[in-house]
Amino acid sequence: MSTNQKSSDKGKNTNKSVDKRNISLKWFSIGSVVILIAIVLFVNILFDAALGDKFVFDMSSTGQHTISQPTRDFIDSLPADANIRVVGLFEKPDTIAGSVLEYVIPLLDDYAEKSQGKIVVDYVDPAVNPAIISELDPEGIAGLEANTFAVYYNGRVQSVSAYDCFAFDQYAGYPTANLVEATFTNAMVTLVNGFSHKAYFVSGLQEGPHTQLTKVLSSVGIESAELPASSSFAVPSDCDLLIINGINIDITEGMASAISEYLNNGGDAIVAVNYFNNSTEQFVNLNNAISVMGVAIDPYMLLENDPSMLLNNGLYNQSLLNVSEPFQSLATSATVRASYCRVVRPADVNVSYIKSSPVLFSSEYATTGIDTTTSFTNQGYHYVGMYSTFDGVTNAPHLYVFGTTDLTSDDYISNFGYNDANVVLIRNIIRSMFPSEISVIVPSKPMNDVSLDATKVTVKSVNVMTAFLLVVIPLALVVVGVVVYGKRKNL
Amino acid sequence: MLAVFKREFFSYFKSPVGYIALALFAFISGYMYVNMFAYAQANIPSEIITMISFFVIFVPIITMGLLSEDKKRGTEILFYTSPVSLFEVVMGKFLAALSLFGIMYVNIIIHMIITKSSSGTVGIGVVGASIVFFFVAALYIAIGLFASSLSDSQIVSAILSFVILLFFQMLSTLSTFISNGITSALSAGSMGADKLSAIGEKVAYAVKWLDPIAKTQQFRYGVFSVFPLVYCVSVALVFLYLTYRVLEKKRWSQK
Numbered sequence: 001m002s003t004n005q006k007s008s009d010k011g012k013n014t015n016k017s018v019d020k021r022n023i024s025l026k027w028f029s030i031g032s033v034v035i036l037i038a039i040v041l042f043v044n045i046l047f048d049a050a051l052g053d054k055f056v057f058d059m060s061s062t063g064q065h066t067i068s069q070p071t072r073d074f075i076d077s078l079p080a081d082a083n084i085r086v087v088g089l090f091e092k093p094d095t096i097a098g099s100v101l102e103y104v105i106p107l108l109d110d111y112a113e114k115s116q117g118k119i120v121v122d123y124v125d126p127a128v129n130p131a132i133i134s135e136l137d138p139e140g141i142a143g144l145e146a147n148t149f150a151v152y153y154n155g156r157v158q159s160v161s162a163y164d165c166f167a168f169d170q171y172a173g174y175p176t177a178n179l180v181e182a183t184f185t186n187a188m189v190t191l192v193n194g195f196s197h198k199a200y201f202v203s204g205l206q207e208g209p210h211t212q213l214t215k216v217l218s219s220v221g222i223e224s225a226e227l228p229a230s231s232s233f234a235v236p237s238d239c240d241l242l243i244i245n246g247i248n249i250d251i252t253e254g255m256a257s258a259i260s261e262y263l264n265n266g267g268d269a270i271v272a273v274n275y276f277n278n279s280t281e282q283f284v285n286l287n288n289a290i291s292v293m294g295v296a297i298d299p300y301m302l303l304e305n306d307p308s309m310l311l312n313n314g315l316y317n318q319s320l321l322n323v324s325e326p327f328q329s330l331a332t333s334a335t336v337r338a339s340y341c342r343v344v345r346p347a348d349v350n351v352s353y354i355k356s357s358p359v360l361f362s363s364e365y366a367t368t369g370i371d372t373t374t375s376f377t378n379q380g381y382h383y384v385g386m387y388s389t390f391d392g393v394t395n396a397p398h399l400y401v402f403g404t405t406d407l408t409s410d411d412y413i414s415n416f417g418y419n420d421a422n423v424v425l426i427r428n429i430i431r432s433m434f435p436s437e438i439s440v441i442v443p444s445k446p447m448n449d450v451s452l453d454a455t456k457v458t459v460k461s462v463n464v465m466t467a468f469l470l471v472v473i474p475l476a477l478v479v480v481g482v483v484v485y486g487k488r489k490n491l
Numbered sequence: 492m493l494a495v496f497k498r499e500f501f502s503y504f505k506s507p508v509g510y511i512a513l514a515l516f517a518f519i520s521g522y523m524y525v526n527m528f529a530y531a532q533a534n535i536p537s538e539i540i541t542m543i544s545f546f547v548i549f550v551p552i553i554t555m556g557l558l559s560e561d562k563k564r565g566t567e568i569l570f571y572t573s574p575v576s577l578f579e580v581v582m583g584k585f586l587a588a589l590s591l592f593g594i595m596y597v598n599i600i601i602h603m604i605i606t607k608s609s610s611g612t613v614g615i616g617v618v619g620a621s622i623v624f625f626f627v628a629a630l631y632i633a634i635g636l637f638a639s640s641l642s643d644s645q646i647v648s649a650i651l652s653f654v655i656l657l658f659f660q661m662l663s664t665l666s667t668f669i670s671n672g673i674t675s676a677l678s679a680g681s682m683g684a685d686k687l688s689a690i691g692e693k694v695a696y697a698v699k700w701l702d703p704i705a706k707t708q709q710f711r712y713g714v715f716s717v718f719p720l721v722y723c724v725s726v727a728l729v730f731l732y733l734t735y736r737v738l739e740k741k742r743w744s745q746k
Contacts, residue, residue, distance in 0.1 A: 029736050036732055040725045048700075048718050059615050060713030102709065312529045337531070450527070450534040453610035457531040465528050465605065469521030473598070474514040481510025488505055 056106075064178055064445055065106040067114060071185045074440045075115045082118045084188050085152040086111070087136060089144060092123035100162045103180050104149075111184070119188075151184065153191040160187055167212065167414050167444070177417030178445040179215065185442045186218050195223035197240040197434050202255075204229040205247035206278075208405075212413035213245060216423065219441060220431050229255060235262040241433065242269040244286070246405045248278040256289040263292050266395035268433050270426075272402040272409075275301040276340035279371060287347070293388040293399040294354035296347040298368070301340060302384060302403070303376045306363035307459045311337055320454050321360040321384050321404075323425065330428035333421035335454055336360065341384045342403030343368050353390050359400065359429075360385035398433050418444030420451070495575065495583025499557065500590050509591060512552050516595040519545055524602045533606040535613060536711035539599060539620035543704065546631045547656045553591055554635025555649035557584045558734070562643035570738060577738045581731055585629075585636055592628040596621070619710030626723040627703055631656055633730035640737040662702035670695035 058065040067075075078084075086108055093101065112121045124132040126146045133144045142157045144150050149160040160183055167177040199217050201210055203226045214224040222241065227233075233255040235242060242262060244251070251259070263269060271290060273283060279301065287296045304310060304319035311318040320335040328334060338360075346356055362382045369376035384403045390396040406412045407426040416423065431441075503509030523538050561567040570580050599621070603613045638652035639645075658665075670691035699705055703726070706719035 025742075029740065033733060033736055037729055040729050044718075044722050044725060047721055051718070055717035056709075057715045058713070059619075059715055064709075064712050064714055311531055318530075450532040450537075451611065452528070452531045452533050452606065454531040456609045457528060461609075462525070462529045466525050469525055469601075470518060473521065473601075474518040477510045477514035477517060481507040481514065484505060484510065485507045 060445075064103060065110060067107065067110050067181055067185075068442060070440050070442045071111075071181060072114060074185060074189060075111075075118060078115075078118050078192070080118070082192075083153070084115075084119045084191070085150075086119065086121045086184065087132065087150045087152065088121070088123035089126055089132065089150060090123060090147050091125040091128070100166065103178055104162050104165065107180050108184070149184075151187040151191060153188065156191050158187040158191060160184060164215075167417050176415060177419065179418065180445075182219055182418070182442040182444050183215075185440055189440045190218070190221065190223075193221070196221040198223045198225065198238050199241040199243055200225050200227035200236060200239045202227050202229060202242065202244045202247065202251070205244075205249050205251065207245060207247045208277075209410045210243075210245050210408070212410045213243070213408050213426075216413070216418070216427050217241075217430065219418075220427060220434070222430070222434065233258050235259065235267065240268065241430070242267060243408075244269070244271045244273075245408045246277065247273060247286075248281065250281060250283050251285045251289065253285055253288075256285040259289040260292045263290070263397045263399060266393075266397050268398045270400045270402075270408070270430075271297075272405050272407065273297060273342060274340050274403065274405045275342045275371070277405075290388075290399060290401055291347040291349055293397065294347050294349050294351060294356045295386050295388050295399065295401045296345055297401060297403060298343040298345060299370075300343050300368040301371050302343050302362055302382055303367045303369065304362055305365040305367060305379070308455060309335075309363050310459055311454060311457060312462075316340070319362075321362060324358045324361060326357060327359050327387070327425075327429075330432060331421060331425045333454075336407070336422045336425060337454060338384060338404040338406040338422075340371075340404075341406075343382045344384055344386045344401050344403045345382075346386070353392060354388060355391040356386055356388035358383040358385065359387050360402070360404075400429060492575065492579040492583045492586075495580050496587050496590075499584050499587030503553075503587070503591050508552065508556065512549055512591065513595060515552075516542070516545075516549060517598045520598045520602070524605075528605070528609075533602070533609065533611040535599065535603055535606060536616035536620035538602065539617070539624050540708075540711055542599075543624060543627050544660065546628060547653060547660050549592075549595075550588075550628075550631040550635040550656060551638075551649040551652040553588050554632055554639050554652060555645040556639070557588065557636055558639040558738070559643050559645050559648040563645075567741075571742065578735050581636065581735050581738065585632055585731060588632045588636070589625070589629055592625065592632075596624065599624075615713035616711045619713050619715060622715070622720070623707040623710045626720050627707065630703055630723045630727045630730075631659075633727035633734070634659070637730045637734045637737070640734045659701075659703065663699050663705050666695040666698035666702075669698055 056065070088105075088108075092105070093099075108121045111119045126133055134140075136142075136150045136152050137144050137157045142150070142159045144157065144159050149162065151158045151160060162180075165178070165180040165183045166175040167179060199222050201207075201214075201224060210224075217224050227236070227239075227242070229251065231252070231254060233252070235258055239262070242259065244259075259269070269290075271286070273281075273286070282299045283297050290296070301317070303317065309320045311320065316339050318337060318339045321338050321341070322335055323331045323333070361384065364381050365379060366382050367376035367379050368382060369378075385407075386401050388399045388401070402408070407422045413420075413423050418424075418427075503512075520538060520542055523541060524533070527533050527538070558567075561570070570577060575583075603617065606613055634655050635648075635652040638655060639648040641651060642648045673694050674687045674691040703719065703723055706716075706722060709716065710719075
């Protein structure tokens with residue numbers, strides 16, 4: 001064998017050895033990656049299944065997963081042998097993350113845990129046990145159906161849908177307030193105590209939905225029902241509160257007479273209309289009805305001109321309204337927000353026993369007019385909400401008239417949640433009208449507290465923020481980047 | 492590792508990349524904040540969570556050059572000849588990119604200061620959202636770093652990183668499509684509707700289970716859960732290890 005052949009063989013052997021080493025390193029590499037992925041998957045699945053629910057800490061200021069003091073007080077007030085049953089009409093899911101049930105099931109567990117047996121929570125799938133629905137609701141009054149909850153007490157039952165336990169932003173669709181506890185506690189309270197009052201919504205006048213206001217009423221122990229507009233319209237005798245909310249066409253003369261009579265006989269009512277929905281509607285008959293209480297709704301729109309009262313640069317006529325002194329005790333803020341308001345004013349009646357006062361009013365710079373024209377005049381303070389009653393009369397009526405629906409509409413309440421200043425004000429107004437109610441007020445839990453002091457959000461401050469955050473900071477960074485690039489590009 | 496970290500971190504400020512990323516972040520977050528501010532609202536947790544959905548753009552920008560640039564310039568050889576382990580190189584670069592997110596977060600702090608000065612609330616939800624911000628950033632940067640290790644072209648790395656991140660970002664959406672797809676595909680067989688639906692739901696759940704964003708939704712409300720953080724860290728470790736293996740491959744690969 002020549003020397004060349006020997007070195008060639010040696011080279012081949014070395015290559016073979018390197019090949020072998022490469023292959024073993026390759027397999028080690030692949031194997032180690034596969035093993036690591038398997039370990040990570042195993043650890044995660046194990047952690048999620050065994051400990052996932054245990055290592056959850058509710059540190060929110062509002063306790064999304066914890067029942068609040070009003071609910072605890074209510075539970076404590078129940079007799080020891082009380083037995084409220086909450087039945088989830090579905091199989092309890094293995095996982096609740098990412099669904100609305102993640103706010104419901106842990107909270108219901110907290111009810112059960114803290115009630116010491118007074119509240120029992122279980123889950124029965126009607127597909128597996130069809131008798132459960134007839135067992136809870138033999139007469140089919142509550143309309144129980146699969147994938148909802150039934151709250152049962154002493155032969156009475158209420159249906160609760162998990163999706164109805166939230167207020168949602170009407171446009172973006174995200175939840176703005178968590179009403180899970182408020183909804184379940186209110187259901188329990190009304191099952192135990194019954195509703196204390198009944199409100200009727202006048203319907204059939206192109207008004208918007210009032211699902212959210214119905215929930216507000218329910219939260220203060222008031223049952224809601226519809227009162228359709230018709231030629232034989234009459235206010236029912238069990239009506240404690242008549243609500244005309246966001247109607248877009250006027251009531252008829254017959255309805256006006258019935259409502260006048262209701263008010264004259266000591267009935268309570270809330271009227272809310274705005275300018276936006278139907279700017280040409282004069283509400284002549286409605287004005288006739290409420291004129292017995294010395295209040296009238298103008299056909300004019302309010303235009304706020306004080307920059308410190310304007311929101312969003314006055315776009316969409318968004319502005320602040322002042323809450324008048326006597327009603328500030330019912331409000332959490334000295335101002336509420338509104339847009340496209342009608343002016344409400346004392347009616348031209350000269351009756352001494354009528355006592356009316358403003359609830360909401362503009363700045364002294366506000367003007368009024370028709371939005372299709374530019375001539376807004378009559379600068380000065382204008383009312384957008386008024387309260388009226390009869391002085392020195394037993395069983396006096398109470399009437400609140402608002403030229404805005406930003407306290408009562410589904411749109412507003414859904415967008416801003418149940419803890420918003422407007423919503424709190426209307427809820428407290430209703431509570432003040434029915435001081436003897438027996439409801440338990442469970443505040444909604446804000447998904448996040450987002451309100452700023454509206455008085456600090458002026459046109460000027462918004463402009464400054466825009467310039468600083470959108471121009472100064474990004475532009476400064478870009479300029480520095482360009483300078484650095486210019487200096488270093490030739491290095 | 493500290494030397495690698497310093498080199499990478501300061502390199503962001505020696506080229507326009509870092510400034511552009513910071514400016515972009517400042518503009519987008521500022522735009523969202525001003526929009527809320529104009530309505531007398533300041534939902535900082537929501538802003539932070541929304542910014543996380545923009546990571547699919549920021550992370551490729553920040554990570555595209557981390558390893559591919561070294562490959563292109565040939566300075567990659569320093570990884571193997573310097574007295575630092577490859578894992579220290581990977582971690583140094585990873586932490587440098589994560590620190591840049593820390594600088595970006597200063598914008599959010601500015602928004603918090605404005606919110607507080609406007610009598611707004613900076614509650615526990617901000618802490619939760621911030622935790623999610625950094626943990627998801629860590630996970631995504633690990634993915635971006637891995638993508639950067641696969642090519643010597645920054646553009647290819649950025650696109651690869653973008654595609655993987657987009658896949659992660661869309662897991663919840665994909666889960667619905669997959670569920671529907673499986674149900675309709677199996678419906679041709681003799682299986683009952685309930686069983687089909689159950690199979691579809693299980694598969695959808697399995698896919699959704701991998702979604703880090705869906706797991707961390709509750710943090711913004713101040714409800715903290717350890718599992719999503721364990722998930723983010725462990726998956727980030729997998730990608731960091733993959734990156735390490737890609738670099739290590741050069742030691743034994745014949746290609």
